Amino acid sequence: MHDLTIKIFGTTYILNRERNQMDKKVSRVELEYGLRSLxxxxxxxxxxxxxxxxxxxIVIDISGSDKITGIYFGFWLVFVTIAANVTAFARxxxxxxxxxxNGxxxxxxxxxxxxxxxxxGEENKNKFE
Structure with a gap:
């Protein structure tokens, strides 16, 4: 089976990955690094x-303008959308x-x-064990 790799904004996503990854043992260092990133x-x-x-x-209090508040809201919305997608697609x-x-x-x-x-990363808090 071939993997399909997609690169978006410098992050590489691999699709069609085989699902038997659970059999491979991950070292504790790799696990801690990945969890820290998550x-x-x-x-x-x-x-x-x-x-x-x-x-x-603060923006409403300082500016008193709905237009400026809308601009700040637009920037915030872009950043939240990026943060939500980066977090959602973390492995x-x-x-x-x-x-x-999972869907x-x-x-x-x-x-x-x-x-x-x-x-x-604590073993006693794992859900399925």
Missing amino acids: RRKRMFLWVMIGIYLPMIW CPSCKNLFHM VFPMYFRNCLHCGLHIS
Whole structure:
């Protein structure tokens, strides 16, 4: 089976990957590096979501203009969309499937939707074991 690779904004995505990746053992260093990357992406997403209300309040308070507020909202929306997509299409370091997606819609749970790996990497918090 051939893999289809797509490169978007410097990130390479591999489609049609074989699903027997669970049999391959991932080293603890690779697992920690992958989980750290996942946690960083999730934190950026939640910070972008949390910034919304204070940002809009400050922009309205300083400018008093709906047009300027709309411009700031547009920039925020672009950044949140990018952060949500980067987080949604992040791969699990253990099973190499998409960590937050098991279908069409992303579900930002703390466990991998395929292998059950917890975002903290602690064995006792894994979902399917």
